[in-house]
Amino acid sequence: MLVKQFLYQIPCQNILGENVLWCTQEQALFWTDIHNKLLHIWHFDTQIHQTISLPYKLATFAFTERKEWLMAGFEQGLALFNYKTREMQWVADIEKENPHTRMNDGKCDPKGRYWFGTMVSNGDYAKLDVKQQGALYSAHFDSLPEGSPIQQVHIEHTLSGIHISNGLCFNNDASVMYHSDSSTHKVYQYELDEDGYIIDQRLFAKFEKHCFPDGACVDTQGNVWIALWGGACVVCLNSEGQELFRYPIPVTQGACVAIGGPNMDHLFITSAQENLPKAQLAKQPRAGNVFVYQLSDKLGREEPRVTVPDSSFV
Template structure:
C-alpha cells in the first residue's frame, strides 16, 4: 500500500550550512531556527512573512523561548539568555565547556517546562555525545556514549520521551515519571534503518504521532503510536534536519534543511538546500510549554 505523499514548499531561502533547532515562540509570533556552523539565528513571522537574523559569536543549535520573553541559546560550550530586541547575551551555565571535542545538537522542552538537550562530537566522533535535562536551572546528564543524539520529543501526556542516536537508525522510547525523569532503560520503538535516510530531528503532533526528518532521504515521515510510517513529506532537498509546528494555531509544519557535506554537483541539483520549508499536513501541532529556569 502506498503512503500518503505530501509536498513541502519554500518558506525562507535561508541557505543554511546546517539549519537546525526550529522553535515556535508563541508570545512573539516568531519561528526561530539556527545555522549552527554559520553561527546565525534566523527568524520568521509567519503571519506577515517578515524575516531576520542575528549573528552569534559561537555555534548555537537551539533557541528555546523563556517565560521572560527572551530565548535560551543552547551553544557549543554554554547556555545563554538572549534578548532578541537588543541582542544582549548573558551566559548562564557552562555546557561541556571543558570538552573541546563536542558541541550542542538537538533539544526540546518537555511537558514540565524543562529542556532536554544533547551534545555530539564536532566531527561526529563515535560515542562522544550525551543527553541532558535542564530542570529549573540545574543540568543533569541522563545518558552518555551516544554519537549523534537527535529526535528529542515527548508524548502529549508526558508519559514518554523519544530520542535517537542517528547512526543506529533506531528511534528509542523512554518511560518518564510524574516529574518527567526517565524510568529504567529506553526501549527500541521504531527502526528506520531500512530507509535511504537517517533519523534526525522530530516533533509530535496533536494526535501524538511523531514527525521525523530523514537526513539524506529528502523526507519527513509520520509515525503512528506503534512506530509505523503512515505518511511522508517529499522535499526538493536531500538533508532535512528537523520539523516543527508553527503559526497561530500550530497549523503548518516547518522543516529546516542543510547544505553541509554536499558537493558542487549536489548543490547544483538542489539549489534550495539549506532553506526553510513548510507543508500543510492536515493535522495541527502540540503546543509546547515555555522553558522554566526556576
C-alpha cells in the same frame, strides 16, 4: 494523508538549519543556522525575515516563560539569551573539559524542563572513551530562598555513549520522550516518571542506512514527525512506532520539523547544504531553505516554555 500540499519556501541557504520552532507570542518561526552563527526569525503575517548574528554557534534553543528570552544551547554551554536586546547570561558550561564534543539538539518538555544533548564533532567516535562521547542531559532551575540573587540550574546527566544526540520530543504530559542517536539510524521511546527520570525504554523505529533520524516533533494526535537526513523526506509514525507515511521533500538533507502557523496547521521543514558536493548542490538548488506545507488538520501544539524564575535575571 495529513500533508495536503506544498505552499512555499523561505529562501535562506542555510549551511545547517536546525531547531525550528513556532512562537505563538510572536506569530513567527524561529530556527538556527548553526555553522553561520545565525538565529533566524520569520514573521508569518508580514513575511519579514530577520537574522541575528551571534558570537557563538547556536546548536539549540527553547522559549522561556520570560518574554523575549531564550534558553540557548551554544556550542560550549547554556545561556539565557534575549533576542531583542542581545543580552546574554551564562547558565552552565557543558562538557568544558571534553575537546571532542559540542552541544546539539534540544527541546523543552511540557513541565518546563530543558533537555539537550551533545555530539562528537572532533575525533573518531569509535576510538573515544565513553566519557569523551556525547551525552543527554536535562536542566531545571533549583528553588532557592526568596531574595536569593540568582537561581541555580540543576543539570541531570541522563544518557552516555552517544555519537549524535538528536530528535528530542515529548508527548503532551511529558510521560514519554523520544530521542535518537542519528548515526545508529534508531529512535528510542522512553517512559519518564514525574521527576523526569527514565523508568523504561524501547526501540521505537529503525531506518535504512542512508536515512539518519534528525529533528522531530509530536503532534496533537500523538504522532511523531521526523526529518530523515539523507532520505529526502519527512516520516510520520504513530505512538506505537508504526510508520504512517513518508512525505518527499526537494532536498536530501531535511534537518528539523515543526508544526505551527496561526491556525497550527502548517508544517515547517529546515534543511542543510552541509557536506553536499558541488555536483549535488547543483542538482539541489533549494538545499538549505525552509519548506512550508499545508496540513489537513490543526496538528500543532504550542511549544512549552522553560521555567526560569524571575530571580534568575539580574
